Amino acid sequence: MNSRQVINLEFQLKSGDFEFAGEASSQIKRIVQQIGVKPEIARRIAICAYEAEMNVIIHSQGGIIRVEILPEQTDLYVEDRGPGIDDVNLAMQEGYSTAPDHIRNMGFGAGMGLPNMARCSDEFTITSEVVVGTKIHMTIRHI
Amino acid sequence: MTIGEIINKLSLNEVATATGLDKNIKKGYVSDLLSNVMAFASADSIWITMQGHQNVVAVAVLAGLAAVIIAGGVKPEVETVDKAVSEGVILLTTNLSSFEVVGRLYELDVRGE
Numbered sequence: 001m002n003s004r005q006v007i008n009l010e011f012q013l014k015s016g017d018f019e020f021a022g023e024a025s026s027q028i029k030r031i032v033q034q035i036g037v038k039p040e041i042a043r044r045i046a047i048c049a050y051e052a053e054m055n056v057i058i059h060s061q062g063g064i065i066r067v068e069i070l071p072e073q074t075d076l077y078v079e080d081r082g083p084g085i086d087d088v089n090l091a092m093q094e095g096y097s098t099a100p101d102h103i104r105n106m107g108f109g110a111g112m113g114l115p116n117m118a119r120c121s122d123e124f125t126i127t128s129e130v131v132v133g134t135k136i137h138m139t140i141r142h143i
Numbered sequence: 144m145t146i147g148e149i150i151n152k153l154s155l156n157e158v159a160t161a162t163g164l165d166k167n168i169k170k171g172y173v174s175d176l177l178s179n180v181m182a183f184a185s186a187d188s189i190w191i192t193m194q195g196h197q198n199v200v201a202v203a204v205l206a207g208l209a210a211v212i213i214a215g216g217v218k219p220e221v222e223t224v225d226k227a228v229s230e231g232v233i234l235l236t237t238n239l240s241s242f243e244v245v246g247r248l249y250e251l252d253v254r255g256e
Protein backbone atom coordinates (compact mmCIF):
# COMPACT_ATOMS: atom_id res chain seq x y z
CA MET A 1 0.00 0.00 0.00
CA ASN A 2 1.27 3.42 -1.02
CA SER A 3 2.20 5.35 2.07
CA ARG A 4 0.04 8.38 1.18
CA GLN A 5 -2.96 6.35 0.13
CA VAL A 6 -6.16 6.85 2.08
CA ILE A 7 -9.42 5.01 1.51
CA ASN A 8 -12.63 6.64 2.66
CA LEU A 9 -15.92 4.79 2.74
CA GLU A 10 -19.38 5.62 4.00
CA PHE A 11 -22.40 3.40 4.63
CA GLN A 12 -25.93 4.45 5.56
CA LEU A 13 -27.53 2.22 8.19
CA LYS A 14 -31.30 1.85 8.37
CA SER A 15 -33.11 1.11 11.59
CA GLY A 16 -34.50 -2.44 11.74
CA ASP A 17 -32.96 -3.43 8.42
CA PHE A 18 -31.92 -7.00 9.21
CA GLU A 19 -31.75 -7.97 5.55
CA PHE A 20 -28.68 -5.82 4.92
CA ALA A 21 -27.33 -6.08 8.43
CA GLY A 22 -23.67 -6.96 8.26
CA GLU A 23 -23.25 -5.74 4.66
CA ALA A 24 -21.27 -2.64 5.59
CA SER A 25 -18.99 -4.66 7.88
CA SER A 26 -18.51 -7.36 5.26
CA GLN A 27 -17.46 -4.78 2.67
CA ILE A 28 -15.10 -3.13 5.13
CA LYS A 29 -13.53 -6.49 5.94
CA ARG A 30 -13.16 -7.35 2.26
CA ILE A 31 -11.41 -4.07 1.50
CA VAL A 32 -8.93 -4.22 4.38
CA GLN A 33 -8.15 -7.81 3.41
CA GLN A 34 -7.58 -6.77 -0.20
CA ILE A 35 -5.08 -4.09 0.76
CA GLY A 36 -3.13 -6.63 2.76
CA VAL A 37 -4.06 -5.96 6.38
CA LYS A 38 -3.14 -9.04 8.43
CA PRO A 39 -6.02 -11.54 8.90
CA GLU A 40 -6.08 -11.15 12.68
CA ILE A 41 -6.27 -7.36 12.39
CA ALA A 42 -8.88 -7.55 9.61
CA ARG A 43 -10.93 -9.75 11.90
CA ARG A 44 -10.78 -7.19 14.71
CA ILE A 45 -11.82 -4.41 12.33
CA ALA A 46 -14.71 -6.61 11.15
CA ILE A 47 -15.90 -7.30 14.70
CA CYS A 48 -15.77 -3.59 15.65
CA ALA A 49 -17.67 -2.62 12.50
CA TYR A 50 -20.25 -5.39 12.92
CA GLU A 51 -21.10 -4.67 16.55
CA ALA A 52 -21.40 -0.95 15.82
CA GLU A 53 -23.47 -1.57 12.71
CA MET A 54 -25.85 -3.90 14.56
CA ASN A 55 -26.31 -1.48 17.44
CA VAL A 56 -27.33 1.30 15.06
CA ILE A 57 -29.73 -1.04 13.25
CA ILE A 58 -31.21 -2.52 16.43
CA HIS A 59 -31.13 0.27 18.99
CA SER A 60 -31.22 3.52 17.03
CA GLN A 61 -33.29 5.31 14.45
CA GLY A 62 -30.60 4.90 11.86
CA GLY A 63 -27.23 6.39 11.18
CA ILE A 64 -23.99 6.15 9.33
CA ILE A 65 -20.67 4.39 9.53
CA ARG A 66 -17.64 6.11 8.02
CA VAL A 67 -14.36 4.34 7.52
CA GLU A 68 -10.95 5.83 6.95
CA ILE A 69 -8.27 3.33 6.04
CA LEU A 70 -4.72 4.58 6.34
CA PRO A 71 -1.60 2.52 5.80
CA GLU A 72 -1.00 2.25 9.53
CA GLN A 73 -4.53 2.13 10.92
CA THR A 74 -8.26 1.95 10.28
CA ASP A 75 -10.63 4.43 11.86
CA LEU A 76 -14.35 3.74 12.23
CA TYR A 77 -16.73 6.62 12.94
CA VAL A 78 -20.27 5.60 13.79
CA GLU A 79 -23.05 8.10 14.33
CA ASP A 80 -26.77 7.68 14.79
CA ARG A 81 -29.84 9.87 15.07
CA GLY A 82 -30.96 8.85 18.55
CA PRO A 83 -32.44 7.98 21.00
CA GLY A 84 -29.00 8.05 22.64
CA ILE A 85 -27.82 6.17 25.72
CA ASP A 86 -28.82 7.40 29.15
CA ASP A 87 -25.98 5.74 31.11
CA VAL A 88 -22.99 4.94 28.92
CA ASN A 89 -21.02 3.27 31.74
CA LEU A 90 -23.90 0.90 32.38
CA ALA A 91 -24.27 0.17 28.65
CA MET A 92 -20.57 -0.67 28.47
CA GLN A 93 -20.94 -3.40 31.09
CA GLU A 94 -20.84 -6.93 29.77
CA GLY A 95 -24.31 -8.47 29.94
CA TYR A 96 -26.24 -5.21 30.02
CA SER A 97 -28.85 -5.10 27.29
CA THR A 98 -32.22 -3.49 26.66
CA ALA A 99 -32.89 -5.60 23.57
CA PRO A 100 -36.54 -6.71 23.42
CA ASP A 101 -37.52 -10.38 23.29
CA HIS A 102 -37.99 -10.66 19.54
CA ILE A 103 -34.46 -9.32 19.05
CA ARG A 104 -33.07 -11.66 21.72
CA ASN A 105 -34.71 -14.58 19.95
CA MET A 106 -32.49 -13.80 16.98
CA GLY A 107 -29.42 -14.15 19.17
CA PHE A 108 -28.80 -10.47 19.84
CA GLY A 109 -28.92 -8.93 23.29
CA ALA A 110 -26.05 -10.70 25.02
CA GLY A 111 -24.88 -7.25 26.06
CA MET A 112 -21.48 -7.89 24.57
CA GLY A 113 -21.43 -5.62 21.54
CA LEU A 114 -19.94 -2.54 23.18
CA PRO A 115 -17.43 -4.58 25.24
CA ASN A 116 -16.43 -6.40 22.04
CA MET A 117 -15.77 -3.06 20.31
CA ALA A 118 -13.70 -1.81 23.23
CA ARG A 119 -11.69 -5.02 23.35
CA CYS A 120 -11.06 -5.31 19.60
CA SER A 121 -10.03 -1.70 19.04
CA ASP A 122 -6.84 0.04 20.12
CA GLU A 123 -8.71 3.24 20.84
CA PHE A 124 -12.38 3.49 21.65
CA THR A 125 -14.44 6.57 22.45
CA ILE A 126 -18.17 6.76 22.89
CA THR A 127 -20.25 9.85 23.50
CA SER A 128 -23.97 9.87 23.71
CA GLU A 129 -26.65 12.44 24.21
CA VAL A 130 -30.17 11.36 25.06
CA VAL A 131 -32.60 12.01 22.20
CA VAL A 132 -29.83 13.36 19.92
CA GLY A 133 -27.76 10.23 19.34
CA THR A 134 -24.62 8.23 19.93
CA LYS A 135 -21.14 8.66 18.43
CA ILE A 136 -18.42 6.08 18.51
CA HIS A 137 -14.87 6.39 17.22
CA MET A 138 -12.63 3.34 17.04
CA THR A 139 -9.05 3.07 15.88
CA ILE A 140 -7.51 -0.27 14.99
CA ARG A 141 -3.78 -0.17 14.29
CA HIS A 142 -2.46 -2.39 11.54
CA ILE A 143 0.82 -3.19 13.24
CA MET B 144 -10.27 -33.71 10.74
CA THR B 145 -11.44 -31.92 7.58
CA ILE B 146 -14.90 -30.41 7.16
CA GLY B 147 -15.62 -33.02 4.50
CA GLU B 148 -14.80 -35.83 6.92
CA ILE B 149 -16.92 -34.22 9.65
CA ILE B 150 -19.86 -34.00 7.23
CA ASN B 151 -19.53 -37.72 6.50
CA LYS B 152 -19.01 -38.91 10.07
CA LEU B 153 -21.95 -36.92 11.44
CA SER B 154 -24.13 -37.35 8.31
CA LEU B 155 -24.67 -33.59 8.09
CA ASN B 156 -26.78 -32.03 5.35
CA GLU B 157 -24.88 -29.58 3.16
CA VAL B 158 -27.39 -26.81 2.56
CA ALA B 159 -24.76 -24.41 1.27
CA THR B 160 -21.43 -25.64 0.14
CA ALA B 161 -18.31 -23.70 -0.71
CA THR B 162 -14.62 -24.20 -1.20
CA GLY B 163 -12.74 -25.22 1.92
CA LEU B 164 -14.19 -28.66 2.59
CA ASP B 165 -10.61 -29.89 2.87
CA LYS B 166 -9.85 -27.36 5.60
CA ASN B 167 -8.63 -28.95 8.81
CA ILE B 168 -10.82 -28.19 11.84
CA LYS B 169 -9.17 -28.11 15.24
CA LYS B 170 -11.57 -25.91 17.17
CA GLY B 171 -15.27 -25.51 17.68
CA TYR B 172 -17.65 -23.18 19.46
CA VAL B 173 -21.30 -23.52 20.41
CA SER B 174 -23.56 -20.57 21.15
CA ASP B 175 -26.83 -19.03 20.04
CA LEU B 176 -25.76 -15.54 21.10
CA LEU B 177 -24.15 -13.77 18.17
CA SER B 178 -21.97 -11.27 20.06
CA ASN B 179 -20.78 -14.09 22.26
CA VAL B 180 -19.62 -15.95 19.15
CA MET B 181 -17.92 -12.78 17.94
CA ALA B 182 -16.09 -12.52 21.24
CA PHE B 183 -15.02 -16.11 21.82
CA ALA B 184 -15.05 -18.24 18.66
CA SER B 185 -11.56 -18.56 17.19
CA ALA B 186 -10.92 -17.93 13.51
CA ASP B 187 -11.21 -21.09 11.38
CA SER B 188 -13.34 -22.88 13.95
CA ILE B 189 -16.64 -24.67 13.37
CA TRP B 190 -19.72 -23.05 14.94
CA ILE B 191 -22.73 -24.94 16.25
CA THR B 192 -25.94 -22.96 16.70
CA MET B 193 -29.73 -23.19 16.65
CA GLN B 194 -30.13 -19.80 14.99
CA GLY B 195 -31.32 -20.08 11.41
CA HIS B 196 -31.66 -16.47 10.29
CA GLN B 197 -29.39 -14.66 7.89
CA ASN B 198 -27.25 -12.82 10.44
CA VAL B 199 -25.64 -16.18 11.15
CA VAL B 200 -23.89 -15.86 7.79
CA ALA B 201 -22.61 -12.36 8.53
CA VAL B 202 -21.19 -13.57 11.84
CA ALA B 203 -19.48 -16.52 10.15
CA VAL B 204 -17.92 -14.27 7.50
CA LEU B 205 -16.84 -11.52 9.88
CA ALA B 206 -15.46 -13.83 12.55
CA GLY B 207 -13.71 -15.86 9.84
CA LEU B 208 -15.31 -19.16 10.83
CA ALA B 209 -14.71 -22.32 8.78
CA ALA B 210 -18.28 -23.66 8.77
CA VAL B 211 -21.62 -23.43 10.56
CA ILE B 212 -23.70 -26.35 11.81
CA ILE B 213 -27.34 -25.50 12.46
CA ALA B 214 -28.40 -28.14 14.95
CA GLY B 215 -31.59 -29.42 16.54
CA GLY B 216 -33.50 -29.79 13.30
CA VAL B 217 -33.74 -26.02 12.84
CA LYS B 218 -34.36 -25.15 9.19
CA PRO B 219 -32.39 -22.12 8.07
CA GLU B 220 -34.41 -19.44 6.31
CA VAL B 221 -34.18 -19.35 2.50
CA GLU B 222 -32.38 -16.00 2.74
CA THR B 223 -29.81 -17.57 5.04
CA VAL B 224 -29.01 -20.29 2.53
CA ASP B 225 -28.86 -17.80 -0.38
CA LYS B 226 -26.56 -15.54 1.56
CA ALA B 227 -24.30 -18.43 2.58
CA VAL B 228 -23.99 -19.44 -1.07
CA SER B 229 -23.15 -15.91 -2.21
CA GLU B 230 -20.71 -15.29 0.66
CA GLY B 231 -19.03 -18.67 0.32
CA VAL B 232 -19.96 -19.92 3.78
CA ILE B 233 -20.31 -23.66 4.38
CA LEU B 234 -23.71 -24.17 6.00
CA LEU B 235 -24.65 -27.57 7.41
CA THR B 236 -27.78 -28.81 9.14
CA THR B 237 -28.64 -31.80 11.29
CA ASN B 238 -31.47 -33.16 13.41
CA LEU B 239 -28.91 -33.95 16.12
CA SER B 240 -29.03 -31.66 19.14
CA SER B 241 -26.21 -29.17 19.76
CA PHE B 242 -25.09 -31.37 22.67
CA GLU B 243 -24.86 -34.43 20.48
CA VAL B 244 -23.03 -32.59 17.70
CA VAL B 245 -20.46 -31.19 20.11
CA GLY B 246 -19.96 -34.59 21.76
CA ARG B 247 -19.32 -36.26 18.43
CA LEU B 248 -16.98 -33.48 17.32
CA TYR B 249 -15.03 -33.83 20.56
CA GLU B 250 -14.56 -37.52 19.80
CA LEU B 251 -13.09 -36.42 16.47
CA ASP B 252 -10.51 -34.31 18.33
CA VAL B 253 -12.20 -30.96 17.74
CA ARG B 254 -11.66 -28.90 20.87
CA GLY B 255 -13.14 -25.82 22.50
CA GLU B 256 -9.78 -24.33 23.36
Ligand SMILES: Nc1ncnc2c1ncn2[C@@H]1O[C@H](COP(=O)(O)OP(=O)(O)OP(=O)(O)O)[C@@H](O)[C@H]1O
Binds near residue numbers: 056098109112114
Ligand atom coordinates in the same frame (compact mmCIF):
# COMPACT_ATOMS: atom_id res chain seq x y z
N1 LIG C 1 -26.52 3.13 19.08
C1 LIG C 1 -27.22 2.95 20.21
N2 LIG C 1 -28.30 3.73 20.46
C2 LIG C 1 -29.03 3.56 21.60
N3 LIG C 1 -28.74 2.64 22.55
C3 LIG C 1 -27.67 1.85 22.34
C4 LIG C 1 -26.85 1.96 21.17
N4 LIG C 1 -25.86 1.06 21.26
C5 LIG C 1 -26.03 0.41 22.42
N5 LIG C 1 -27.12 0.88 23.08
C6 LIG C 1 -27.61 0.44 24.41
O1 LIG C 1 -26.54 -0.21 25.09
C7 LIG C 1 -26.90 -1.57 25.39
C8 LIG C 1 -25.67 -2.46 25.32
O2 LIG C 1 -25.19 -2.53 23.98
P1 LIG C 1 -24.36 -3.82 23.53
O3 LIG C 1 -24.05 -3.70 22.09
O4 LIG C 1 -23.22 -3.99 24.45
O5 LIG C 1 -25.38 -5.02 23.79
P2 LIG C 1 -26.68 -5.42 22.96
O6 LIG C 1 -26.69 -4.73 21.64
O7 LIG C 1 -27.87 -5.20 23.81
O8 LIG C 1 -26.45 -6.98 22.77
P3 LIG C 1 -25.37 -7.68 21.80
O9 LIG C 1 -24.53 -6.61 21.20
O10 LIG C 1 -24.59 -8.60 22.67
O11 LIG C 1 -26.19 -8.39 20.77
C9 LIG C 1 -28.01 -1.89 24.42
O12 LIG C 1 -28.85 -2.94 24.87
C10 LIG C 1 -28.75 -0.56 24.33
O13 LIG C 1 -29.56 -0.36 25.45
Ligand SMILES: [Mg+2]
Binds near residue numbers: 055109112178
Ligand atom coordinates in the same frame (compact mmCIF):
# COMPACT_ATOMS: atom_id res chain seq x y z
MG1 LIG D 1 -25.00 -4.76 20.42
